[in-house]
């Protein structure tokens with residue numbers, strides 16, 4: 001289903017969760033209220049791929065935090081089909097030549113204490129020729145990096161084929177897709193400022209572990225493995 005314009009494809013699936021089946025995909029050519037995480041805004045560059053996917057079956061609350069990582073890997077594979085090499089910035093950005101070309105937003109819908117559904121939203125900048133001033137240093141599109149134009153429907157089909165393959169593995173608890181994240185991780189060797197339960201924590205990123213956690217070394221040399229649920233990345237302060 002493709003809308004010419006809608007508020008947000010994530011919000012649409014959340015509203016229609018009871019009516020729509022497992023695996024429903026909704027795309028919008030324009031979003032009037034595109035969202036990022038933590039109340040942030042997703043800028044609609046007018047020529048990008050924006051869609052959401054509904055997951056209702058076989059949900060395992062203990063493995064939900066792996067899904068943005070899996071989606072990043074699926075986007076990596078999708079763009080490799082076009083010979084575009086990206087890096088994955090844990091936990092949910094896709095980076096092309098040091099700028100963000102794609103963001104992922106996973107939202108849960110609960111009923112009482114039960115997880116009822118997940119909505120997985122993806123925004124991928126395809127053909128934008130420029131971005132608003134405040135994003136110019138950190139956002140990019142496939143067009144700006146490769147000087148080619150891309151067909152959204154075709155890119156979405158590539159995405160869905162890779163997603164089916166990797167998600168079936170995930171459901172069987174085969175997390176081998178994490179190897180791709182480990183091998184193409186953007187944050188490795190960078191010094192970062194993390195928000196750890198509301199407190200600032202400076203650390204150096206060592207890598208990603210087999211459970212998809214960020215491995216860091218703090219200023220005292222102490223190493224730890226942090227999951228996306230307990231820590232958010234505030235900034236990168238040196239390479």
Ligand code: BT5
Nearest residue numbers: 008009010034035036037040043051103104121122123139
């Ligand atoms: C994300 O949030 O990156 C998740 C974006 C998900 C967007 C999709 S589009 C389809 C579906 N429907 C929705 O309403 N949302 C999803 P976050 O990590 O919080 O990053 C947001 C930040 O990225 C903003 O604060 C900006 O700094 C930057 N940003 C905004 N628009 C951008 C764009 N088009 N390209 C690159 N960076 C952008």
